[in-house]
Amino acid sequence: MTYIATYRDQITRIQVKETEPNRFRVALGDKEFEVDFLEPQRNILSLLIDGRSYEVDVDAVETSDNFGVMLKGDHYEIEVVEERKKKLALKMAAGASGRQDLKSPMAGNVKTILVRPGESVSAGQVLLILEAMKMQNEIKSPIDGIIGSVTAREGVTVSLGDPLCVVDPLPQ
Amino acid sequence: MTYIATYRDQITRIQVKETEPNRFRVALGDKEFEVDFLEPQRNILSLLIDGRSYEVDVDAVETSDNFGVMLKGDHYEIEVVEERKKKLALKMAAGASGRQDLKSPMAGNVKTILVRPGESVSAGQVLLILEAMKMQNEIKSPIDGIIGSVTAREGVTVSLGDPLCVVDPLPQ
């Protein structure tokens, strides 16, 4: 199988082949790796690559192509999509708008909402304040734009990934 | 629901009622207990009974009515059967023979088999030797009897619960 992996806007073509049970040959660009694979605990992998031992914590969700990889103290957010599917997605994305769906980065309480639908906001402006574990956290606008809808309600608890509000880009 | 629990040949009638989610009223003979129940880890229970906190490790198998309970360092092997089912089982058992199916008490290798089918054995006689973790363990006959069949084979690995051999009781 051939995949397109995206990490920090950098795109890598990866070929994966299972040569025997729990052995994989992986081509990363023009580099090739033989991988002795084991999953001793769910989503915790033990990889032996060229004799070196790596313990890799992978967080994956069934409905998504995003993998959160924790490896020797560093976290990598990687999107892995099958090559054909990725090409299709890229074509479609070319026509998509720059609408920003802001989702809650954590579970918490919506403390204060500072904007209303229709309001103009600039990139970096604080839109609302979430509270969790005695800490207040500001949610900022990623772009200059106009508030579309506000889903969050003050005093109401949100979970990780819940929609908070929508920012539409300024008309071109 | 009403159950019959057997622990060390002692029989107790137990009634269980779920009064609200995670709350149970349990009648044990003529004693009654209110139980605040939680299963924070699979098959590890946290029970609050009359304010006292108990952590109980329960080992259960889908196909069996036997529960292995580990509680404050002691292990209890308890059979819990629904009352009607138990009455039926007792009736049937009354007609059953005393045939002994010896099962392997652990995973290991069959080191030596000391008996053959048809051979007379006495209670406590060593029938075969199992080896695991560098230890040799003798499997003894629980009764005076005659060896029926021998399933174990020397040098072959067995798992916990695998049949080893059958001892038939002496004719009455």
Added chain:
Amino acid sequence: MFKKILIANRGEIAIRVHRACCELGVPTVAIFSEADRAALHVRVCDEAYCVGPAPSRQSYLNIDRILEVAKLTGADAIHPGYGFLSENAEFAERCAALGITFIGPNTKAIRVMGNKTTSRVAVAEMNVPLVPGMKENLRDEAHAMEWAERIGLPLMMKAAAGGGGKGMRMVTRLQDVPAAFRAAQSEGLSFFGDGSVYLERYVESPRHIEIQVLGDKHGNIIYFPERECSIQRRHQKVIEEAPSTIVDEAMRRAMGEAAVKAARSVGYDSAGTVEFIVSGKSREFFFLEMNTRLQVEHPITEMITGVDLCKEMIKSAAGDPLPFTQGDITLSGHAIECRIYAEDPDNNFLPTPGKIVGLRVPGGPWVRDESGMYEGLDVPIHYDPMLSKLVVWGSTRERAISRMLRALGEYAVKGIKTTIPFHARVIGSEAFAQGDFDTHYIDNHFRPADAARPMPHEDIALIAAAIQAFRRDKDRAQHLMGGQPNGQEHSAWKSSGRVRR
């Protein structure tokens, strides 16, 4: 000794106190909020009672309900841990009124030391050095300006009831004094219900160094070697060590004796901590405040002295005289503590409540884990994000550092992000190795450099993600064809219990 101790706290400190009680042979009563039914302290204590809904004010701060449980269970003492009711004089008095021993100092000590102004007055009378500044509160902006000119710049404007970095404003220009006065006053009012504000000199290259003291009900007070707590993020301690790299034997004795004097000023009779601000330049030390409770970072003092402070605190509350004198306290080796938080260090330390789906704690020689975590725990959103404290001891500071790096490397928490890797990078930094830091180190120097660090294992991360994608796709294909998934017990694409954005 007490017959039964109620532990009026949660998390790792409830576990710590339970362990001490357990070793003393005293049964314990846990209290918990509705959000904490599955918490470890509920499971390990001998008894456990729910005291109210999730918000602290309705549960862990619910004095009436907690005292009810104490009466119901026959507990004759209450250990408050830290935070919550630990420095609440009213609670201590209500315990006393019911004949229940509050395991902490006398109420006068709590009251006097609980206020920055009264505590400064008290210790000044004992000739404990204070940061040059004022012993009264400011009346108004004009009064503030007058004092600012008298003390000289740079200055700190402080709320008298403040703490934990709240209600403080640094002032480097005289014209900023009125605004700082108003800000500190309003923060003091809103956070602590007290708008009193005062001024003091700002200490350069400031280090936060504190002295543990231990007193009994017979007038004995001793001090322990210092704790260095200058590694802070936004005024919150992150890493502590003992001893400090800038304190020598003479300074240790001087600070210890000053701490005992401060404690004597309020007849201190329990475990407590006298905090000093120390100039990294001149090595002068000044009294900051006294915490009238067991401190989060007490384990590092335990590791270098062999004294179980939590246990001695309980014994002292029970009326036992201290079993040792000042001369018995010796310093051996070096200890470090890292506070492990449920926060994402690569995302501005956002809290990361959620379910811990995998846990492997470090072990081996001289590694101590003080934790309330277990595999399967759902870390609630309602409380402080500290998950555990990792403590190591080594015969030298270098060995303690290498041991802490080793232990942090072993610590695997799956399901939520934690500050474990961040600690490893701080401890592994050159400035930490040199002992060359002050309280601004993390915010001003370390974090900017850390954000730009290289990520050397990108290839392996890509390989791991690609293999998991491959196995997921293979499972899906086999599932569609009605086949069996491949040999592994759990297929790779199953959720690990956490929803990702």
Added chain:
Amino acid sequence: MFKKILIANRGEIAIRVHRACCELGVPTVAIFSEADRAALHVRVCDEAYCVGPAPSRQSYLNIDRILEVAKLTGADAIHPGYGFLSENAEFAERCAALGITFIGPNTKAIRVMGNKTTSRVAVAEMNVPLVPGMKENLRDEAHAMEWAERIGLPLMMKAAAGGGGKGMRMVTRLQDVPAAFRAAQSEGLSFFGDGSVYLERYVESPRHIEIQVLGDKHGNIIYFPERECSIQRRHQKVIEEAPSTIVDEAMRRAMGEAAVKAARSVGYDSAGTVEFIVSGKSREFFFLEMNTRLQVEHPITEMITGVDLCKEMIKSAAGDPLPFTQGDITLSGHAIECRIYAEDPDNNFLPTPGKIVGLRVPGGPWVRDESGMYEGLDVPIHYDPMLSKLVVWGSTRERAISRMLRALGEYAVKGIKTTIPFHARVIGSEAFAQGDFDTHYIDNHFRPADAARPMPHEDIALIAAAIQAFRRDKDRAQHLMGGQPNGQEHSAWKSSGRVRR
């Protein structure tokens, strides 16, 4: 220091050695058998290579393959741990021939001390006391009878190459001498390939007390305070503590000096242990044997002295002189170790290989877990059943005991039975509290009483089982009706991964 160390072992000791290397900044190479691909040491070491199939002879004892891996990886030293190749002189020589440092003593020391007869001759020359007996091997039954009469009853008939309780026969009547001779000879032949046998006096109320020594390549040898290892089951150590309740300062020094003499007899230059048998009656001590490796129970010595023996052993092998002298070694407090086995103490200690489906390790002050376990590990049937060593320190023996009881209570291993509760009952026994035991205590006194102990929580066990049965039946009923199982994430009747008989 070495550039890279290969660890020729598995289980907890491989982890222990890796931790020491990690703290010294030396990368490690793990080796593993096909049965151990999922073992923790494979996952934590920097590199890992399979050296053969499950049976030890084809993997962990496969000298050719292990040395191949060392060459391949560029490892310049090999740590053998204990067991396996740790006392194999041929292996040490083959390492040397390849220019690889064997982390252990010189080969002569291994050879001389590896044989009971040669070791007795060597230490006797240094005037180390021996159990009254013979320094040569028995020729035949007649010779045995002659010596038996000379030494006097009771006697021990011992295989010269024996160890671990194998190849030993106690003789209380002269007429049993010929049979004991034949039995010891045949066991010696079958277990160790050597039929040499000798006789010695049987020591009454015997205690097993041993002295850790540490030597370097510069002729320095020091000793450490003793370890008391008399709590044994079938001649296998179960619980160790340091110091011993029957050793005072003068006896400690005498035993230490004797141990150093024994070590000097073979120019000892590494970590090693001199084992003594001590009469609980007369307190005389006699040389038993010297183990030329790091001992399982080394951590208790570390806890009472602050010395990291594993690290010092590696440094000494690298040619470093010892960083301390005899006078620097001081004894502080008390330490206890429990060996946690995968055995069922209520079923004649049958081995319990299987999958660990839940694990919560004890933590908190002065608790040290030396383990190769993790949640999800399938404990293989091929190797020693030791899962971990639990070690505690306390300022007094009483505190160490209460701490060990507390830690054992916290230790939760789900999926396989272990000896954890058995340890708690031994440590909690009156005889242990009094320090009043000898090597026969467990087998002759404790176990009979233990089997008859009360089981006080039968009601709660019945309630728990009944509720789980109820929940299972409710789930089944709802499943039949097409409904959803009740709220809990995992339904109760699912297997916990273990098949029960």
